[in-house]
Amino acid sequence: MITLDGVAYAYPDxxxxxxxxxxxxxxxxxxxxxxxASGAGKTTLAKAxxxxxxxxxxxxxxxxxxVDGIGIADVRLAEAVAKVGLVIQNPFNQISGAKYTVxxxxxxxxxxxxxxxxxxxxQVRAAADLLRISHLLDRSPYALSGGQQQLVAIASMIVxxxxxxxxxxxxxxxxxxxxxxVFDVLSSLRDAGTTIVILEHKLEMLREHADRVAVIADHxxxxxxxxxxxxxxxxxxxxxxxxxxxxxxxxxxSARGLQTSGPLLPVSVEDALIAFATEEx
Ligand SMILES: Nc1ncnc2c1ncn2[C@@H]1O[C@H](COP(=O)(O)OP(=O)(O)O)[C@@H](O)[C@H]1O
Ligand SMILES: [Mg+2]
Numbered sequence: 001m002i003t004l005d006g007v008a009y010a011y012p013d014x015x016x017x018x019x020x021x022x023x024x025x026x027x028x029x030x031x032x033x034x035x036x037a038s039g040a041g042k043t044t045l046a047k048a049x050x051x052x053x054x055x056x057x058x059x060x061x062x063x064x065x066x067v068d069g070i071g072i073a074d075v076r077l078a079e080a081v082a083k084v085g086l087v088i089q090n091p092f093n094q095i096s097g098a099k100y101t102v103x104x105x106x107x108x109x110x111x112x113x114x115x116x117x118x119x120x121x122x123q124v125r126a127a128a129d130l131l132r133i134s135h136l137l138d139r140s141p142y143a144l145s146g147g148q149q150q151l152v153a154i155a156s157m158i159v160x161x162x163x164x165x166x167x168x169x170x171x172x173x174x175x176x177x178x179x180x181x182v183f184d185v186l187s188s189l190r191d192a193g194t195t196i197v198i199l200e201h202k203l204e205m206l207r208e209h210a211d212r213v214a215v216i217a218d219h220x221x222x223x224x225x226x227x228x229x230x231x232x233x234x235x236x237x238x239x240x241x242x243x244x245x246x247x248x249x250x251x252x253x254s255a256r257g258l259q260t261s262g263p264l265l266p267v268s269v270e271d272a273l274i275a276f277a278t279e280e281x
Pocket of ligand 2: 042089
């Protein structure tokens with residue numbers, strides 16, 4: 001569904017590349033988690049998949065970005081937007097500033113593509129129900145908490161029903177319950193065939209919900225694979241990714257000689273229950 005082939009990109013007037021030698025294939029119906037240190041290039045990668053680089057930011061993009069058979073840098077932004085919904089890093093910046101209510105805000109994209117009003121309302125209500133923000137539909141988009149704004153930003157992309165969703169730290173303003181709810185929604189969209197790329201620091205959530213995890217380090221993909229394998233890799237510190245509390249504890253415990261079962265360190269509590277299980281007598 002998404003293919004990047006030899007992609008390099010530099011922002012206008014930048015002296016260094018924000019992305020270099022990026023090769024990536026994401027099949028349809030996958031959740032790909034993206035992790036990496038601050039400044040590694042995660043947001044730029046998200047914008048390249050969505051066509052915002054080069055269409056919005058300018059700069060030079062080389063190599064090819066193909067989404068659903070379309071060369072995303074070669075088509076107009078309107079065509080790219082029909083393929084990929086991008087939830088940007090700061091939800092406040094996603095709010096259009098053109099609408100007085102959350103309902104109209106979520107409807108903004110549908111309105112732009114000429115969806116009839118009666119269809120639009122139903123679709124907006126369904127997206128709001130999914131993200132449990134129906135009670136906010138009559139409010140001003142500016143009279144919301146950061147977490148509520150983030151859910152509105154997510155709803156405004158989900159409502160477009162694009163084949164691909166790219167989410168740049170979509171749970172940064174959410175508490176654990178809100179985070180879990182968003183990941184459950186994303187998993188159900190994935191099960192219905194949507195391809196999802198999610199930039200996320202909450203590693204337990206990626207362990208539980210992502211099909212694969214990619215590490216961005218120094219402006220390129222340093223590793224990609226099974227979430228548990230990547231997130232328990234000894235190089236996570238070097239990649240600037242950190243580790244879950246479970247992995248950290250398991251590493252300390254195994255350094256003192258207690259062996260876990262299997263070759264991989266646990267990442268989630270569920271992994272740990274299996275890894276440290278002892279024979280019942
Ligand atoms: N608008 C911009 N103009 C110039 N350089 C930028 C811009 N946005 C990001 N960069 C640079 O591109 C690199 C990658 O940034 P970014 O993709 O935002 O990383 P991340 O999301 O992993 O923190 C960094 O070196 C950053 O300073
Ligand atoms: Mg970023």
